[in-house]
Amino acid sequence: MYVYDEHDRQIAAERVAQFRDQTERALAGELREDEFLPLRLQNGLYVQRLAPMLRIAVPYGMLRSAQLRRLARITRDYDKGYAHFTTRQNVQLNWPAIEDVPDILAELAEVEMHANQTSGNCIRNTTTDQFSGVQADEITDPRPYCEIIRQWSTFHPEFAFLPRKFKVAVNASEHTDRAAIQVHDIGLQMVRNDQGELGFRVHVGGGLGRTPMVGPVIREFLPELDLLTYLEAVLRVYNRYGRRDNKFKARIKILVKALTPEGFAAKVEEEWSHIKDSPTRLTEEAIRQFKGYFTEPDYQQVPDVTDTLATQRFENREFDQWITHNVDSHKHPGYAIVTLTMKKTGTPPGDVSDRQLEQIAEVADRYSFGEVRVTHQQNVVLADVRKDELFELWQTITPMGFATANLNTLTDVICCPGGDYCALANAKSIPVAEAIQRQFDDLDFLYDIGNIDLNISGCMNACGHHHVGNIGVLGVDKKGQEFYQISLGGSSHHDAAIGKILGPSFARDDMPEVIQKIINVYVDHRTEEEPFLDTYRRIGIEPFKERVYA
Numbered sequence: 001m002y003v004y005d006e007h008d009r010q011i012a013a014e015r016v017a018q019f020r021d022q023t024e025r026a027l028a029g030e031l032r033e034d035e036f037l038p039l040r041l042q043n044g045l046y047v048q049r050l051a052p053m054l055r056i057a058v059p060y061g062m063l064r065s066a067q068l069r070r071l072a073r074i075t076r077d078y079d080k081g082y083a084h085f086t087t088r089q090n091v092q093l094n095w096p097a098i099e100d101v102p103d104i105l106a107e108l109a110e111v112e113m114h115a116n117q118t119s120g121n122c123i124r125n126t127t128t129d130q131f132s133g134v135q136a137d138e139i140t141d142p143r144p145y146c147e148i149i150r151q152w153s154t155f156h157p158e159f160a161f162l163p164r165k166f167k168v169a170v171n172a173s174e175h176t177d178r179a180a181i182q183v184h185d186i187g188l189q190m191v192r193n194d195q196g197e198l199g200f201r202v203h204v205g206g207g208l209g210r211t212p213m214v215g216p217v218i219r220e221f222l223p224e225l226d227l228l229t230y231l232e233a234v235l236r237v238y239n240r241y242g243r244r245d246n247k248f249k250a251r252i253k254i255l256v257k258a259l260t261p262e263g264f265a266a267k268v269e270e271e272w273s274h275i276k277d278s279p280t281r282l283t284e285e286a287i288r289q290f291k292g293y294f295t296e297p298d299y300q301q302v303p304d305v306t307d308t309l310a311t312q313r314f315e316n317r318e319f320d321q322w323i324t325h326n327v328d329s330h331k332h333p334g335y336a337i338v339t340l341t342m343k344k345t346g347t348p349p350g351d352v353s354d355r356q357l358e359q360i361a362e363v364a365d366r367y368s369f370g371e372v373r374v375t376h377q378q379n380v381v382l383a384d385v386r387k388d389e390l391f392e393l394w395q396t397i398t399p400m401g402f403a404t405a406n407l408n409t410l411t412d413v414i415c416c417p418g419g420d421y422c423a424l425a426n427a428k429s430i431p432v433a434e435a436i437q438r439q440f441d442d443l444d445f446l447y448d449i450g451n452i453d454l455n456i457s458g459c460m461n462a463c464g465h466h467h468v469g470n471i472g473v474l475g476v477d478k479k480g481q482e483f484y485q486i487s488l489g490g491s492s493h494h495d496a497a498i499g500k501i502l503g504p505s506f507a508r509d510d511m512p513e514v515i516q517k518i519i520n521v522y523v524d525h526r527t528e529e530e531p532f533l534d535t536y537r538r539i540g541i542e543p544f545k546e547r548v549y550a
């Protein structure tokens with residue numbers, strides 16, 4: 001993964017010193033709140049319902065064990081002993097004191113971490129597939145391109161004050177999309193053209209929140225060397241024409257819709273024609289250099305353990321289930337990709353304690369070259385585990401609570417922090433996730449109903465991605481009471497779609513039963529092997545409505 005050079009280190013240190021000075025002046029009353037606001041947001045600091053919140057970037061989701069240990073210590077020394085993994089490869093601290101934030105940022109900088117541009121109306125952390133670089137079916141490793149975008153966008157003066165926040169995601173697999181690129185402001189799908197050249201299919205104008213949209217394609221093939229000049233052209237068009245008069249209409253998706261994708265694309269092409277060959281254009285040499293930061297770990301020639309594994313699986317049903325659900329194949333022979341699920345019933349999705357962060361660091365050091373990746377679904381991945389060590393790893397992480405074999409099932413819920421932490425919430429979301437997990441506590445039944453994305457948000461901002469859940473749950477407020485609206489049929493994968501609202505909302509206590517009825521309709525109507533989403537697409541929403549509101 002990318003390692004800071006002396007320039008990076010200097011930039012990070014200068015930024016911390018600058019923010020320390022700004023914070024001291026704000027606390028002394030020398031900076032007004034409206035002056036401090038954009039400064040603190042660009043350093044990741046929100047002021048929330050119960051306390052400030054600090055959002056820390058995890059570029060392309062990767063963390064080294066030293067960084068995990070530092071995060072653990074920070075949560076212990078400056079917070080309440082836990083942190084929260086978000087849906088965009090960030091880590092959030094929910095209870096830091098404002099006066100401590102410069103110290104926290106200094107501690108992070110020591111381990112090459114930062115909170116730059118994790119909030120505010122600027123280009124946010126670029127996210128990607130947590131299996132990047134290790135899965136067999138990707139076009140190429142997308143992480144060097146994410147790092148190129150990170151270096152280009154960090155402190156880019158022209159794009160520091162956009163009409164609204166701006167999120168970019170990159171995906172390189174032909175068959176899966178674990179980064180939800182079509183609901184980002186810019187989604188980049190890596191492709192090869194007919195001549196075998198590498199490039200990007202460019203989606204622009206996706207997003208969730210108040211007006212959810214799937215991003216249309218505005219360019220089928222962008223050659224890789226043109227990545228930055230083209231992004232620059234898209235952002236210039238947005239910066240010039242995006243609405244600044246109305247916060248709810250300020251995202252690029254509204255502009256793309258207003259101009260139509262074709263109209264927007266034409267403006268981008270016009271702008272691009274001026275800057276296409278500018279010094280920002282990438283070179284083969286530059287790309288080679290960035291690729292050099294993502295060298296393979298020191299893979300060993302490992303014995304083929306297929307027979308041993310088969311025996312272990314045969315003799316131990318729980319291990320067998322874990323392999324089936326939480327372990328994926330790796331492009332390197334003898335290795336596997338393991339997902340640690342952070343969704344044990346009763347644990348708020350995404351929450352990790354200081355001790356758990358240290359445990360993750362320990363298993364990363366012991367079993368996966370000291371590195372992990374955090375996922376869009378709020379889980380953690382060990383990307384390079386030897387197959388002959390899988391059984392031992394499973395025995396190690398089971399007591400830690402990371403081996404719940406429910407990955408991608410109904411109880412692997414994506415859930416925002418909701419009313420428990422978030423000032424914008426209309427309703428709590430964590431207790432709904434937990435109630436549903438309790439309702440579906442039988443793993444065999446979960447396996448029988450197959451992969452289902454259940455996503456929950458506590459308000460229409462959609463941090464929990466409810467619009468793109470196969471089943472989406474949205475907390476709403478009705479005369480001071482918490483209610484929950486359901487949508488069905490959303491997807492964040494290659495077949496991205498926004499879910500359709502089922503009907504009137506439900507009280508919190510009714511939610512497990514309502515989800516049960518939805519699942520029952522699916523079970524009654526499915527053909528053999530048909531996933532939930534396909535059944536929904538075949539039979540439509542009516543049968544679900546009839547049963548749930550009967």
Ligand code: HEM
Nearest residue numbers: 086087088207208209210415416417421422461462463464
């Ligand atoms: C607790 C503090 C948080 C605050 C104040 C906050 C604020 C917001 C706001 C205002 C929006 C709407 C943006 C829009 O207008 O489109 C939003 C969307 C979003 N937030 Fe959060 N959020 C918080 C926590 C989180 C967490 C914990 C996650 C991940 C679980 C998250 C991930 C996202 C995502 C993915 C969106 C989707 C909207 C889009 O990109 O179009 N946020 N958030």
Ligand code: SF4
Nearest residue numbers: 416422425458459463
């Ligand atoms: S969806 Fe709403 S309630 Fe949930 S974290 Fe985002 S802003 Fe807060």
